[in-house]
Amino acid sequence: MNILIINGSPRGKKGNTEIFVKHFALGIKAPCEIRCAANEGSKQLAEYSQLFDTVIIAMPMYLHAMPGIVMKIVEHMEPAEDGSQRIGFIVQSGFMESAQARYLENYLSGLAKQLNYTYLGTVIRGGSAGVSMMPENMNKKLFAQLKTLGEQFDLNGSFDKEVIKTMARPVNLSKGKCRMLQCMNRFGIGDSMFWRYMLKTNKAFDKRFDKPFRNSSGTT
Ligand SMILES: Cc1cc2nc3c(=O)[nH]c(=O)nc-3n(C[C@H](O)[C@H](O)[C@H](O)COP(=O)(O)O)c2cc1C
Structure with a gap:
């Protein structure tokens, strides 16, 4: 498995997505490269992604959708000829409840199908707007979850369903x-x-x- 992780945040390395990506990658031992969409041409990055068997796109949710720079990349991606490539997503957002990301998740699973990639799932985490501003100990649980997610991904080539479920809580607010x-x-x-x-x-x-x-x- 060789993995490309794309940080799809317009805030690049200064944003919360970067922190998610770094802690997820901590659990991965397989060859793994991280690229930042904010610093690169979308066409070049889309073409570059074809060199990897596994692509993870991490992004913040903006206006209940993906940021424009992620949209540009996926629009440049070509469908895989032999269907051997795999794609998964990590979406983090400001509001607490993960249910609001379900429309985006539906789009992303459909996109994987259109691209003839195996869909690995979408990890959704709400309540993340303050991650880069919070002290380390307030993020301890999140960082441990992301590292476990990375370790399980490294072992099984997929996102751990239990960790996905835990991170998505609360799904709705009572x-x-x-x-x-x-x-x-x-x-x-x-x-x-x-x-x-x-x-x-x-x-x-x-x-x-x-x-x-x-x-x-x-x-x-
Ligand atoms: C323009 C804009 C739109 C946003 N829209 C949403 C939204 O629809 N739902 C939500 O939960 N958070 C929303 N947020 C909050 C971001 O998802 C959140 O702050 C995220 O952690 C930002 O990640 P980043 O620092 O990598 O950009 C929005 C933030 C911005 C700047």
Whole structure:
């Protein structure tokens, strides 16, 4: 097995996807190369991927979809002639619940079929927007899961179903959890602390209720 991992984040090496890729690759002993879509031409990277029997594309979810730079790469990929190549995906996103990535997952499994690649599955992890800003010990569990995922991938050539299941939790938010989050938000604790910090850091706190696309009649 020779593996190409593509980091499909527009933020390149500075983003959360890079951290996912690095910890996944820690578990892999087979020949494995990591390339960063943000630093390379999409056509060249698509052509280069043909030299590998296994391709993993890791990406952040942007607007419930894949980032444009990943789209460009897959559009340049040619269908495999003999069907011997394999492809899998790692999708990480900001909102907690993984259910919102199911549409993208459907697209990715269909894409593997179109390309005549064996589909290895899609690992989905929500609640990941703060990974690069959190202290190491807060990411300990995630990093261990990613390393195990890499080790199992190295052993079996596929993503471990149990690890995929665990990482995808919560799939949906229960009504009780939604109510609790709303309540925490009202008191400015939990996730809202992080977003307040981000808004202030980016000097956007005073503009948080702006509606730039709303016209004077009040419609959008
Ligand atoms: C333009 C943009 C759109 C986003 N859209 C979503 C989204 O639809 N759902 C979601 O859960 N997170 C969304 N996010 C959050 C990112 O998926 C999350 O912050 C991710 O960790 C970013 O990874 P990166 O640092 O590798 O780019 C979005 C972020 C940006 C910048």
